[in-house]
Amino acid sequence: MTLIGSGAIAGVLAGLFGIGGGAVLVPVLFQFQSLVGVDEAVRMHMAVGTSLGVIVPTSLRSVFAHYKRGAVDMELLRSLAGPVVIGVILGSLVAAWVPADGLKGIFSGIAFLVALKLLFGRKEWRLGAELPGPVGRGAIGVIIGFLSVLMGIGGGVMNNTFMTLYGRPLRQAVATSAGVGVLISIPGMLGFVWAGWGAADLPPLSLGFVNLLAVAMIIPLTLLCAPLGVRLAHVLPPRMLEVSFGLFMMIVAVRFAIGLL
Template structure:
């Protein structure tokens, strides 16, 4: 019962963040699941892979709910979603395959370094980007490939990379966030499928697991995040997003350090 309550609370918070910042929630879900699995006595050799695969699976309903909410506000550039989709799907499958060649400890450290680097980027900020025209389909798809690979490898929804990538090409921030929410769906579907397939024969998985996807955690997080993602999407149009990003960056810094020690 305690585990279910933890999954529901984690999903609720991740859902709000997904809608608010255009992320899939994985930046929070992965480190918290790693911590929960350690305390549940899950085999250390599969903990990080299990947390990442489960995180990707939970992003599917979150992305759907968040994208619908942003679409209702006219904030999803579907033309960009279709251009990015082929690349992110290929990249997500490649990321799941690459993860299979890394140990659980190595994968955890890669995640921790990425999270700390991202936190510093969010805290320091960047100068406004100059006017840049949108590139062609090939360039967008190639960028999507990189986004999909990194996102799948780390179990995140892609918004962390998609938002700055689109803003770089002069897409409005709120449209970039809404579009990133929609792009998170193909990333999550392809990435979760890859982790399920690669983990199908893995030893030491907890009960009710399908490959590197843990059923109870998936159900609890997905239910809660699906309900709260629209709340975050509405808050995007009411709260000072830059302030929220900086507060979230401090949280990421702490989680990243925890993943390294």
């Protein structure tokens, strides 16, 4: 029931915030694996890799729903495609040797910074009036891909922040971030399959660091609930979206920080 419930919540959040739902799935999967006795040495890696596997169809469903509403910035998405994939590949290589506590620290630290920006940021906080040119976008795309795959998220967290800091409307940032989730989740999932191939103490029905049973259990509800999140994203006030997402990310950050103690 815990996995099913997390799948429903992740689906709503995918449509609502343009994220793949990994910010929900990673902590839930980590705790679930603790309960069923998955070895601690691979537990965090399994949570991240399995989350990426779930994000693939969730992000696809979300971005198509936003695209139908004309909210996706396709020009920006195309310019980010190559750099984001390069970042994902680099992150997957790092994931093959980084320890579990390292992944927890990355997840917690980034979630905390994003939460602070969403909760306390002001409209006048801007890095510029226009998005960076090709070189700047390329560098940011690599960073988004690299950090997102290590967190097991679809990149919406960081792409939302990137776009809003350059004056883009939150709803457009949410919609475009769903597309970034597609760019991250597919190569990211394959990267974690490779990174965990042949690893010791993997749970049954796993391909590397991706557990196929968990993916199969969670995906149906994420797909069912993602359109609900899209509808909410186009109805709720933007500030309500920011505060809600900020509170959620703060809770996640604190939870993982406590786990490092």
